Every structure is written in structure tokens, then in C-alpha cells.
Amino acid sequence: MAAKEKPDAEATEITEAGDGAVEPSSSDAAGLPHHSFLSRLYTGTGAFEVVGRRRLWYGISGAIVAVAILSILLRGFTFGIDFSGGTTVSMPAAGSSGTVQTSQVSEVFKKAIGGDPESVVIVGSGGSATVQIRSETLNNDQSTKLRNALFDAFQPKGTDGKPNKAAISDSAVSETWGDQITDKALIALGVFLVLVGVYIMIRYERYMAISALLTMVFDLTVTAGVYSLVGFEVSPATVIGLLTILGFSLYDTVIVFDKVEENTHGFQHTTRRTFAEQANLAINQTFMRSINTSLISVLPVLALMVVAVWLLGVGTLKDLALVQLVGILVGTYSSIFFATPLLVTLRERTELVRNHTRRVVKRRAPDARSRGEAAPDDADEQTDPSDAAPAGEDASTEAVTKPAPNKPAPGARPVRPTGTRRPTGKRNAGRR
Template sequence: MAKTKGNGVFHRLYVGTGAFDIIGKRKRWYLIFGLILLVCIGSIGFKGFNLGIDFVGGTKIQMPVSSSAGEIQVSAVKESFTKAIGKEPTAVQSVGTGGNATIQIRSETLNVDQVTKLKTELNTDLKPTGGIQTISDSAVSASWGGEITTKALIALIVFLIAVAIFLALYFELSMALAALIAVLHDVLITAGVYSLVGFEVSPATVIGLLTILGFSLYDTVVVFDKVKENTRGILGLTRRTYGEAANLAVNQTLMRSINTSLIALLPVLGLLVIGVGFLGVGTLKDLALVQLTGIFIGALSSIYIATPAAVDLKMRDAKYRAQAARVLARRESLAKKAAAGHVTDDAPDGVESGDDRALDAEIRKEKAYAAAAGVPSRTPKATDLRRGRPTGKKQR
């Protein structure tokens, strides 16, 4: 029973001994995420985005949520708008709470006569507090949304260049390219989700899209740092290939990635539930939805895209392919000796054995930490520590 418990999924996640073959099955992950990416790109290309009024321009009407008959309902506003203009509004939402609550109506651009007729209809049907004077209108230019998009694209390009330079200097070029692939993957899938489900793209969506880039990069850097540690001096070793050492690194950081993602998702879910469910703020909804999608996809890409891509790019180097061939040749030799009944440990030099022993010792230490986490502390009490020590008093 204890053995079964120790071999459980959660135990293997916590200890991180390389039990999950993520790198070895990377073609499977490429296929899965590649299909998702194709669907998202196809949706962006054929369906496009549901652009908000800030990007396409239009008219915004704002009025109090309170009236002489009580609180004004969003459905009643839509009905009154349709009766006045002859078509449904683009969006109607209640914003704020208490005495500061208002109703915002967004529609395509309306002329002066249409705005006047709409205000009269809203005042007659809904009787907002303060009368027709409290119903305001404003025109939104599409150029403002275009400026936001342009600046966001510039920020994205600068961000990617800075990231590539930093990772190339701190790690190496193959990891920098793999990280950029993962970041672009996250952006495209998040944008594709918005296109598929028809979420309205607002300036808050663009801001949220930029914020998830940092999270995606952070998770990737954590994994890459462990890969760098596990593969140090690997060209002189014949116990593990570069891909196997990278897979061990992914396993060692897997639980950390899961915990980090869950902790990051909790406030975003709170923003979505509180901001939309209770406060009814549409801007919070746009911000929360893009972050929820981006954080989830970013966590997956750091595990299933970034590190496997780094391994594939690294294995293009002939030195690493030759090292992998030596590993396989050594294993075949050990298998033959084991079949013949000979000793299987034939480490060619002390450096290799020492490095492998250090890595194995690190794994054993992590197992010990995991086992100690479920054992009560056995730190001796102060009285126990003093027991048996000389007190300085003369014995009689």
C-alpha cells in the first residue's frame, strides 16, 4: 500500500524525479497545440474580431440607472433603443454601484436627429432620475482605437526584441528562440479564442494581452534555468542525453509551474466574478477574460512548447547529436554486460561519475524533503538538549 502511495501521480509531481516523459513525447504536443493554433489562426483570418466601439467608432449614451419607478433594467433600455432607432444597440451595460451607477449604451454612429429622438424615447419610457438632462451622449472616433493598436504592436515588438537579447545573453540562442516561439504561441491562441467566442475587443483587451506576456515568459525562464543547471557539462557525460536532462528539469519544476498558475488564476477569477457578477463593469470583464486565457495557455506552453522546442533547436548541433549517440552506445554496452552477468557500472572517468552522483544526490535530497514534509518535526526540546550535560555543580 505504501509503495502504491509513493508511486502516485501527486507524489511524482511533488518529488519531480522525471517520471513524466514530456520531452520524449514532444511530437504529440506539437501536433495537439499545432492543431489548436491552426484553428485560432483560421478564425482570426476568416471570422475576424468583434471590435468594440473604441476601434470602429460610434456613439455612446450614458444615463442614470435609477428612475422614479425604481432601478432601470438593461433589457428595458435595449427595447427603448430599438423602438427609437429601428435596430438593436451594439452593447448595453450597467456600470458602478449605488448612487454612482449608470447605464452605458454603445451603438454605431448616430446623427444629431437620431440622438435627440433616442434621448426623448429613453426619457419617456424609462423616466430616469433628473430627467432628459441627465442623459448624455458622446462620439467615439475610431482613430483612438487605431492609435492604441499601433502602440500595442510597437510595445509587443520592443518586448520581443528585449526578451530575445536577454535570454540569448543569460541562457543561449536556442532557448531565446524557443521562448519567443512560446510567447507568440500564447498571443495567437489568446487572440484566436477571442475571435472564436466573439468576445468584444476593447482597449482593456489589448492591455490584458500585453500583461500576460510577462507571466508566460516568467514560467519559461524558471524551467530554462533548471534545464541550464541539469545540462551543465553534459557533452562530457554519457549517462543522459540533453533531451533527458531537459525532461528531468521540466519534471522538477512541474509542480512549481502548476502552483504558480493556480495562484495567478485565483485573483483573475475573483476579478471576473466580483467585477462582472456583482459590479457589472464590462471593462473588468474584458481584462479578466484575456488574462484568464493567457495565463492558462502560458503555463501550458512553458511546459509543452518552450522546453521541447529548445531541445529540438539544441539537437541541431552535431556535438549534442554525437553525445546522444555515445549515451545510446553506452546503454547498449551495459545491456550486453548485464545479460552476460557482468557489472553494469563502467563509468569511463571520475568527472562523469562525480557529476552524475551529484545529480543523483540532488534527486535523493528532493525525495527526502518530500518525505519529511509529511513527518512531524523531531527537533529536540531545550530540556532534552540540556539533559546529560554537566551543570557545574560538584557531585556528592
């Protein structure tokens, strides 16, 4: 006979949701004690319903991915010179007539070359500010003509503080080199995804591996969509940063999956919580760890952006910081609101989880609670073959209405067999 157990606050009034998840009813939710937001966040007691509302998060995630894909298809990417090829001309922004303006540089370029430059930007601030001109690939004669025109118009100063033509530099990258960089970047990304998939397959179950890989695809798509939507320039530093943030996203996802694996170990042997509820509890228990990890990662990235953009004006550091900032935010969201709900959805398609969810729902049914019966575990659900119901009768009804022979009814007081003596507690009492 299973021992009676008092149902906890989380397992009292529940209903079965349409997607198979078991959620608390509003009547019990109103009776639970209310705690502050920070208290629930730090204690991680399962107060935040993430898995039970996964349809909402699927809708939000789907909308984000749709916007990202549309932006990629319609707007495309702004590839750096390393990918698309071209010529870059740089010179100090401080000239004999003061600070150079981008509009003035564009006019000089158009008169010297006969066309508009692709971009003219001022990088850095103060005395270290430089003007960077990007255009299609120029030959040697065009590069020489442009440098002479820029020097005549602005008189840029060299390191000695005097006008110097050598202060103007140019570099060219062929389209073939850009294609090679693109191919290597794609190969590196593919190898990374394969190695990650193999590791998770070995370390965890296949459903966790599928969820983690789809989560990384989500992070990759959304980050690329943000770059396309905002117009950030894609450079080799962007690819390096992208591999970095995919590793961060995987790290955060593995943290949550570790807790899910710990909570759901042997879940089929108890009917206290469903698989979805155990996974939701794991998310709550790792909320603060994910938030703290993200904050610790974002702070140095913000510092890197400040140093790179406003102080040094280094384009490589700026590109690296931008992709890391976007990736950390996207990775934190996906590890909490996408990876684990997706894992639960995949696991609920298995017969083991579906049967266990039905047992939990049956155990928490109002009639079972009114009888005061406890939830039978797998070991307690085994019955004697002699107790089987006769043919034509419902076995479940027979088990409820007619107690098994030689077994006390539920709630009955134990009866000591007749003809036996009460133990005295003394050794060898029966031999005297």
C-alpha cells in the first residue's frame, strides 16, 4: 500500500494544456503566497512559467526569424573590402585648413576618378582621426591621381606635423581574395557546427543535441538578420566574433540542459511532476546564472566598443565588439526561451513522456484527491494476477470499488493477527 503524501502547492489543482503540458489552475495560483520579482528570480522555485507558455515564445521567435530572413533576402549584407574586394585610401583627418569633411573628400574623389566612392568615413577622434575612403578596385594610375588630388586639396600632415604626401596610403584587395576568405569562413562555420553536434550527441541524448543545434541555427540567423537590417559591415573580424558567440550560446544552453538532465533523471518513477514541469523548474533554477553570465560577458564588450569607436577608432575591434554584443543578447534569449521549450516539445512526442504525463494528470484528478489516495509509483502500480477483473468488467472500476483480498482498504487501521503475543522487547522472552 502506497503511503499517503500531501500534495505540494505546485501539484494541487492542475489542468492538461492543449500541447500536453500540465499547468496549475487559477484557483490554486490565487492561493499561493506572493513573493517579489527578485525573490522569485533568486530562489528559482519555478514561479516563472516558460515551458507552459512555449507557444508564445515560439511565436515571438518565429517572428524574429521571419524578419531576419526577409532582411537578408531583401537588403542583403554590407560586405567589407576583404570579402567584396576594392581599394581603401586612408589619410589623416587634420589638414592645413583644419579638419577634413567627408563631403569635401567625396567631391575631390569624384573630380579625380570620375565617379562616387562607395563610402567615406572618419574613424577615431582628435589628432588620431583618419579619413577612410572605400571604392571599387583602382589601378595604379588612378590611385596615384587620387593621392595627388587629395594632397593638393587638404595638405594632410605627417608625423612631424608638416604636410606630407606619404601620409596618404592605399591598399587594394582583389575579388579572388575575397572569395577565398568567404569560403574559409563558411568551412570554419561548418566544422564548428559538426564538432558541436558530435560532442552533444556523445555527452547528452539525441533530443538535446537536436535542440542545441537548432538553437545555434536560430542564433546565427538572427545575428545575421540584425547585421543586414542595421547595415553593419561584415568583415573577417565579424566571422571570428560569430564563432565566439555561437560558443557562448552553446555554453549557456549546456548549463540549462545539465540542470534539465539532473531534474528529469528517473522522472518516470515518480508522479510528482511532469517532464515539462521538471524542465521549467530547471530553467528557473538557472535564470540567475544565465543573467549573471550574460552581464559579465556584456560589460567587457561594451568597454571594447567604447575604446574601439570613440578612442582608438579601430575598425577591427569595432566589428568584433558589435557581433559579440548582438550574439550575447540573442544567445541568452535562445538558451532560455527557445532551447529548453524545444527540447520538451521533442520529448513529449515520445511514448514514455506521454504515458508519464497521463499518469500525473490521473494522479492529480479531483476524484483521486477526494479519496485521499497517494500517487502510485511504477513499483506500486504492479498488481497481483489474482486481483484481475472478471471478463466483461472494467478493471479500473473493479480496483476502485472492490478492495483486493487479504489487503486492508485505503485508510483502514492496521489489525494485528489473532493468536499472537505483543512483543515485550526482551531478548529470549519466548524461550522461558
